[in-house]
Amino acid sequence: MGVPDALEPFRTHAADALVAFDFDGTLAPIVDDPEAAAPMDGVAAALERLAARFGEVAVISGRPLAFLERWFPEPSGVTLVGLYGLEARRLGERADHPTSGVWRETMADVAGLARMKGPEGMDIELKGLSITLHYRRRPELEGEVIAWAEQIAGPTGLRARPAKMSVELHPPIDEDKGTVLQRLAGSHTGPVLFAGDDLGDVPAFQVLDELRAAGRGVLAVVVDGPEVPGALRDRADLLVDGPAAVADLVLALGT
Ligand SMILES: [Mg+2]
Structure with a gap:
């Protein structure tokens, strides 16, 4: 066509x-x-x-x-x-x-945690209601970034989704x-x-x-x-x- x-x-x-x-x-x-x-x-x-x-x-x-x-x-x-x-x-x-508003605070907390305790070299982008953890600049960090995202997703109730050279954390909506x-x-x-x-x-x-x-x-x-x-x-x-x-x-x- x-x-x-x-x-x-x-x-x-x-x-x-x-x-x-x-x-x-x-x-x-x-x-x-x-x-x-x-x-x-x-x-x-x-x-x-x-x-x-x-x-x-x-x-x-x-x-x-x-x-x-x-x-x-x-x-x-x-x-x-x-x-x-x-x-x-x-x-x-x-x-x-x-129901999105209540998750803003959780996202800010997780972004703070990512800055302090996340893999070094991972880029953290807080978007209010979601967080993107980038490994575009450091492709070798892929496994480590994905593992960190999954580890933080469990206890905070967030969901981790793979994206282009990154992992996104979203509220469970x-x-x-x-x-x-x-x-x-x-x-x-x-x-x-x-x-x-x-x-x-x-x-x-x-x-x-x-x-x-x-x-x-x-x-x-x-x-x-x-x-x-x-x-x-x-x-x-x-x-x-x-x-x-x-x-x-x-x-x-x-x-
Ligand atoms: Mg696109």
Whole structure:
């Protein structure tokens, strides 16, 4: 299936369609310093234009909402979902997960512990409601970082999830990109597109499979790159080559 054919149902049923994108590795190239990540030129503005025409345009990310808002400041028509569904801004309103607040303190404590007692050389990123333990700069620490994350997860009630060159600690709330996409899809009747590049996107691709089985029009866009897991490529209706190709796709949706 070529790009123009794949996008046709979305153009035809734009007002009922949901188009959702992961952020890192999808809208924004992966960079060594996570704080320096930025969407491809023009893509944020293009998504805003789409939001005016489409049923809903969403960015669903493991990043905190505040980070996503840098690129989609208010007033914005783009739905932003951060921390895998714990934080959200939809139709200009905050829409956080109701039980997420109590976990902020635990996260701060665990981040402090990680700084004092975690493997030396591990980078610690506290995102309010989650913590990412990075070994990107020190790949040889992989085993040690994973072991430390699992060891701290048990007694604190947190859950450890593998991610790209990192481990993330999350509150035990059953939210992921799949539950988020399912909820958003329930607000619309038209086709659903999701684009992602990472293990955290798998639940969203699973929801696309379920929607497809139920007769809904869907498009699974997998963004290829050096770190993309092979199992993810197999889920693609459309395999595109990096964030630059995603930017082209966003522009093509708007034509
Ligand atoms: Mg990603």
